[in-house]
Amino acid sequence: MKDTLKKYLVPIILVFVFIGLAIWAPETASRTSKVTFDYFKEMILIMPPVFLLMGLIEAWIPKEKIQKWLGSGSGVKGAAIAFALGTLPTGPLYMAFPMTASLIRKGAGIRNMVIFLGSWAALKIPQLMVEIKFLGAAFTSLRFVLTLSALVLIGVIMETLLRLRPDKTWLEKKDEDAPRMRQGKIKMQDPGK
Amino acid sequence: MVTVITIYSLLGIFLAASLIKSREKTVRAFRIAWKALLKTAPSLIAVLGIVGLTLGILTPETISKIVGAEAGFAATIIAAFVGAITLIPSLVAFPLAGSLLRSGATIMTISAFVTTLVMVGFVTAPMEIKMLGKKFTLLRNGLGFAAALVIALVMGVVL
Incomplete structure (x- = not known):
């Protein structure tokens, strides 16, 4: 449990920053979420094949x-x-x-x-x-x-x-x-x- | 989009070849990939959040305000820091740098911005640390930052 917490420390802090932004600077928050979502889409497309290519390199x-x-x-x-x-x-x-x-x-x-x-x-x-x-x-x-x-x-x-x-x-x-x-x-x- | 197509076609070719040659090794490749993906997940999420925050706060307009507000050497240092912490696609970054140059920023300032932008990755650091170690990441980015300042200085003098 403690290990998981430590592993996800930065993401957890970031969630609080996002919540803070949403309360005090909603405009920045919406821009930030949009950018995050755009990059999320990019990563979810790119990362799985990259890791698989890496796996193939390791295996072959x-x-x-x-x-x-x-x-x-x-x-x-x-x-x-x-x-x-x-x-x-x-x-x-x-x-x-x-x-x-x-x-x-x-x-x-x-x-x-x-x-x-x-x-x-x-x-x-x-x-x-x-x-x-x-x-x-x-x-x-x-x-x-x-x-x-x-x-x-x-x-x-x-x-x-x-x-x-x-x-x-x-x-x-x-x-x-x-x-x-x-x-x-x-x-x-x-x-x- | 081109990137995505390239990666998937490459992967398709290699995967097909791998499957034909050895099922066992292909399964192993999948296993290695899955394990690495799980291990990297926290730092990937961190990178996502940091990218969103820096890009959401440091928009191109804000950057040109910050970099354009100061003059001389201070501007160069500020530009170097802004370049180090942001992660902007080159299609956005170079037009921005070009317009800053036309609106009066010095060559030194622009080279500092462009060079740290590409050489130093503050937002991707969590992932780099995860995959390549803290020492490697700190050294690579720290030395990259120092080199960027020297490069900016040389470029300012030469051009």
């Missing part, structure tokens, strides 16, 4: 492949693959989080995942077209170059930091999330580590 793609393509030792090629995957015209960023989580479980490196998430959010091809139209080609290309360099830098910094001080609580949870994977992982990782 062997760990060694991901490790080779996107692992810490994948070098410039790995970064290029991560960048290319990220810029593909797909959906909103929150779609990318479950994907990234399974890629990390499959052995993708942190640097490449930062590049993947960053290009997904900031360097998407359709988005760049809109940007050129409204802010000009000079603005867009300079932002593109600077953002890409920043992403590589952030990726390298984060990979180093997380290697020196891994996120222990998350690592434990991650294994708990996928007990099946863990058995497979131990088997497959043995020769390497």
